[in-house]
Amino acid sequence: MTNDAPACPECSQPMKAGGFVLVKREDDPRRTCRILLGCTSRHVWWRWADRPDKPLEACPVPELFRYIHR
Numbered sequence: 001m002t003n004d005a006p007a008c009p010e011c012s013q014p015m016k017a018g019g020f021v022l023v024k025r026e027d028d029p030r031r032t033c034r035i036l037l038g039c040t041s042r043h044v045w046w047r048w049a050d051r052p053d054k055p056l057e058a059c060p061v062p063e064l065f066r067y068i069h070r
């Protein structure tokens with residue numbers, strides 16, 4: 001995977017990767033990796049690690065990002 005940091009869709013600040021989480025995907029019985037991305041304004045997004053072409057989605061559990069960075 002690449003380490004490129006897209007801009008936050010909400011405030012256009014640069015984001016940095018905050019690690020990986022394993023989550024269940026609706027159309028897939030296996031757990032799949034999501035990449036967490038957070039900006040300096042504390043917006044937290046994530047996307048599927050294996051679907052980089054999909055748009056970022058707002059992460060419903062932004063505590064994950066802070067937890068990883070503690």
Ligand SMILES: [Zn+2]
Nearest residue numbers: 008011039043
């Ligand atoms: Zn932001």
